[in-house]
Amino acid sequence: MADDQEFDINLDIVLCMDATGSMHYMLDKVKASALSFFDNLKVELDAKHRHVEETRIKVIAFRDMTIGEPNEVSGWFNLPAQSADYKAFVDRLVARGGGDGPETAIDALSLAMAQDWVKTGSKRRHVIVLWTDAPTKLPGEQKMDDQLPKTMPEFVKMWQDPQEAKMDPNAKRLAVWAPNDDSWTFVEAMENTSYQEVSPDKELDELSMDLVIKFIAESV
Amino acid sequence: MASINGYELESDWTNVARGAFAYGKKGGKRYFMKRLPSPTYPDNPALFPPGTETTRRCQAQCAKFEKEFNEKMKALKTARAKCDLLVQPEDFFHVKSKYYIVSDAVEGSCLDPDEICKLPQSDRYSIMKDFAESLAALESVNIIHGDIKPSNVLIVKRDGRYRPLLIDFDDCYFSGRPPENTEATVGSPEFYSPELGSYISKKDPSRGGMVTCASDVFAAAILFFQYQTGEALRPKKTDGHVYPFQVFPDDMEYCGADEGFVSLMKAMLEVKAEDRPKAKDVPGLISTVEKGGRVTSKTSDMILLRREDRKLYIIKGGRRMSATKSSAIEYSAKYGLDIVDEGGEKVTEEELNAIFGKDKVTGCTDYPKPPTGPTGPDKPPAPPAGEDYVLVKDDKYFLVIGGKRKSAPKSYALEYAKEHGLEIRDDDGDTPSKPAPPDRHPLGMPAPPSPDAPPAPPTCGDYVLVKDGKYFLVIGGKRKSAPKSYAIEYAKDKGLEFRDEAGNKITMD
Numbered sequence: 001m002a003d004d005q006e007f008d009i010n011l012d013i014v015l016c017m018d019a020t021g022s023m024h025y026m027l028d029k030v031k032a033s034a035l036s037f038f039d040n041l042k043v044e045l046d047a048k049h050r051h052v053e054e055t056r057i058k059v060i061a062f063r064d065m066t067i068g069e070p071n072e073v074s075g076w077f078n079l080p081a082q083s084a085d086y087k088a089f090v091d092r093l094v095a096r097g098g099g100d101g102p103e104t105a106i107d108a109l110s111l112a113m114a115q116d117w118v119k120t121g122s123k124r125r126h127v128i129v130l131w132t133d134a135p136t137k138l139p140g141e142q143k144m145d146d147q148l149p150k151t152m153p154e155f156v157k158m159w160q161d162p163q164e165a166k167m168d169p170n171a172k173r174l175a176v177w178a179p180n181d182d183s184w185t186f187v188e189a190m191e192n193t194s195y196q197e198v199s200p201d202k203e204l205d206e207l208s209m210d211l212v213i214k215f216i217a218e219s220v
Numbered sequence: 221m222a223s224i225n226g227y228e229l230e231s232d233w234t235n236v237a238r239g240a241f242a243y244g245k246k247g248g249k250r251y252f253m254k255r256l257p258s259p260t261y262p263d264n265p266a267l268f269p270p271g272t273e274t275t276r277r278c279q280a281q282c283a284k285f286e287k288e289f290n291e292k293m294k295a296l297k298t299a300r301a302k303c304d305l306l307v308q309p310e311d312f313f314h315v316k317s318k319y320y321i322v323s324d325a326v327e328g329s330c331l332d333p334d335e336i337c338k339l340p341q342s343d344r345y346s347i348m349k350d351f352a353e354s355l356a357a358l359e360s361v362n363i364i365h366g367d368i369k370p371s372n373v374l375i376v377k378r379d380g381r382y383r384p385l386l387i388d389f390d391d392c393y394f395s396g397r398p399p400e401n402t403e404a405t406v407g408s409p410e411f412y413s414p415e416l417g418s419y420i421s422k423k424d425p426s427r428g429g430m431v432t433c434a435s436d437v438f439a440a441a442i443l444f445f446q447y448q449t450g451e452a453l454r455p456k457k458t459d460g461h462v463y464p465f466q467v468f469p470d471d472m473e474y475c476g477a478d479e480g481f482v483s484l485m486k487a488m489l490e491v492k493a494e495d496r497p498k499a500k501d502v503p504g505l506i507s508t509v510e511k512g513g514r515v516t517s518k519t520s521d522m523i524l525l526r527r528e529d530r531k532l533y534i535i536k537g538g539r540r541m542s543a544t545k546s547s548a549i550e551y552s553a554k555y556g557l558d559i560v561d562e563g564g565e566k567v568t569e570e571e572l573n574a575i576f577g578k579d580k581v582t583g584c585t586d587y588p589k590p591p592t593g594p595t596g597p598d599k600p601p602a603p604p605a606g607e608d609y610v611l612v613k614d615d616k617y618f619l620v621i622g623g624k625r626k627s628a629p630k631s632y633a634l635e636y637a638k639e640h641g642l643e644i645r646d647d648d649g650d651t652p653s654k655p656a657p658p659d660r661h662p663l664g665m666p667a668p669p670s671p672d673a674p675p676a677p678p679t680c681g682d683y684v685l686v687k688d689g690k691y692f693l694v695i696g697g698k699r700k701s702a703p704k705s706y707a708i709e710y711a712k713d714k715g716l717e718f719r720d721e722a723g724n725k726i727t728m729d
Contacts, residue, residue, distance in 0.1 A: 007409060007412075007417050007420070007421045007463060007465075007466065009409070048408075049408065049409075049410045049452065050408075050409070051409075051461040051463075122417075122420055122421035122423075123402075123403065123409075123420060124403065152266055152267050153266075153267060153268065153269050153272065153274070156267045156268065156274065157272075157274040160274055160277075160278060161273075161274050161277070168403055169401070169403075170399075170401045170403030170404040171403045186264075186267055188260075188317065188318065189260055189262075189263075189264050189267050189268075189316075189317040190260060190267075191257060191258035191259055191260045192257050192258050193257065194235050194240075194257070196235060218236070218237035219237065
């Protein structure tokens with residue numbers, strides 16, 4: 001039975017990471033920081049006097065579904081208890097494939113939105129963070145997963161519409177680090193999102209796990 | 221550089237937790253511009269096809285947001301006319317999908333919160349009084365800022381004085397009308413008032429009416445404590461994480477603050493919103509503290525003289541009971557309580573006699589004079605006079621003397637009964653056995669045990685449940701979680717057992 005005078009904040013994080021061949025440097029950063037991810041997040045949260053009762057993280061590593069490259073999706077890892085399991089998952093990821101420029105990042109976002117996000121807690125935060133060095137393909141271009149949205153309006157509806165999404169409409173937050181490309185302009189048309197331009201030719205130097213953690217902490 | 225709606229941007233947008241900001245210029249004046257993360261206007265037909273349910277819903281949401289924000293802006297302009305320390309929105313519009321709020325840029329360097337506690341005391345009190353004036357202006361138009369915290373109060377030096385400028389009205393709301401979706405209520409939990417914390421944790425929109433401007437007064441107390449001491453106000457050490465709004469004022473750690481300032485804190489941190497001072501009264505209370513006085517708080521034990529209508533009250537354990545002059549004097553002597561007026565100034569017996577006259581009965585009730593002569597274990601109780609007794613009805617106490625019934629404060633009635641050997645009876649003429657319900661924190665936790673009160677016998681079935689390292693008070697069949705140290709103290713005070721989930725008794729080390 002819930003004790004209704006408690007006040008708890010529960011945080012779910014989905015990291016959507018481009019795992020194509022050109023993204024090995026970012027994948028290395030993720031692997032290097034995996035074990036300390038929770039501790040670093042806690043430092044940021046403590047600085048903001050935010051106490052999070054339960055934190056979970058999930059990884060969706062995407063490439064290009066239109067050429068038959070499936071996403072690699074982990075389960076939820078409770079942090080810090082399952083930090084080692086989270087690290088084991090990301091350590092197994094290999095930066096490979098990708099084919100032409102655009103990847104199926106939007107489909108990764110759709111998949112992220114469809115996860116079973118935490119429903120308990122006085123306050124919840126459902127945070128998706130995505131980074132890529134490429135433009136994104138449109139919904140419907142891939143044929144591997146029929147359940148994913150097939151048009152941009154369907155995709156936007158999934159984010160915006162409270163009945164559609166499994167994410168709490170006011171708890172959801174999305175941050176995208178992506179190159180300056182028309183395919184990414186939709187991000188700022190959706191609510192509770194943040195878009196940061198990155199430079200693919202600089203190996204996404206502007207992006208670090210510290211920045212990702214900072215964004216997540218500020219979302220709480 | 222780009223321009224938006226006539227504002228020439230001075231810099232690129234900087235992303236922050238909620239949206240982005242930039243500085244812009246228009247008409248030779250400099251402005252702070254905020255780009256809101258939500259709502260977003262559905263202006264792109266490729267994403268929001270006309271006529272679809274999603275598009276219509278977003279349009280309706282935006283229309284509602286614009287209407288409400290314009291109402292708030294109008295109210296804030298009225299408040300600003302009363303207090304120029306409010307940096308309220310000057311302009312509000314949307315361009316494509318994004319909404320923008322524009323307010324005056326605050327020029328000049330601002331003090332860091334860490335530097336405020338190092339200022340002379342007079343400067344600190346001046347800042348607090350000015351800030352309270354800002355809240356009073358908001359209160360006059362029924363607006364709750366909703367996100368009071370150090371980063372939203374810019375302390376700048378103007379005309380040789382430090383002035384606190386209150387910024388960031390993006391998420392303010394009218395009193396009694398917080399966002400319907402509790403997740404949309406912003407603010408920092410460590411500044412939440414009890415009623416705001418309850419509104420958010422219970423996720424019950426019908427409780428929105430509880431959230432009033434008193435919520436900002438609570439947050440202001442936490443802010444003032446940081447200004448005064450340089451430290452964040454925290455509950456006394458407990459197991460598990462507890463926010464200030466989850467505990468009584470007496471359970472906060474007030475290290476570094478003197479008695480007078482602590483009394484101000486306790487008044488502003490009253491659990492019940494209606495017990496807190498209004499924002500307009502806070503500057504006066506700060507002046508009282510500045511002169512070495514103390515602030516009356518509902519949870520402080522004392523005898524209170526309300527000069528305006530010459531009424532006396534005994535305030536004990538959070539309860540207020542009207543009193544006669546003589547019982548007030550006797551109570552004050554017996555329990556070592558000060559008699560104070562609403563300004564916190566002590567009142568002498570001579571002054572009371574001057575106000576009420578010698579031995580003149582006044583107050584809301586009058587009842588038999590308290591027993592004269594020495595009291596205590598040496599004096600044998602007088603035999604009861606016929607059918608005289610103390611009646612307890614609906615938790616209220618009455619002296620029934622010579623067939624006449626007079627209401628009396630509980631403590632007085634019990635004392636009187638003891639001294640005169642009277643029985644205590646309920647409405648049916650029986651001796652009541654049901655213990656008075658414990659004081660309850662609005663969020664449900666029983667009041668912390670009083671060190672003076674003898675342990676009351678536990679209600680049958682009450683115990684402390686220990687499950688997965690967490691502690692729960694099981695009172696009257698209802699379970700409430702509690703910090704470990706609190707649960708142990710409560711169990712000790714009430715004589716409760718510790719049990720596991722299977723009902724087995726646990727021995728605590």
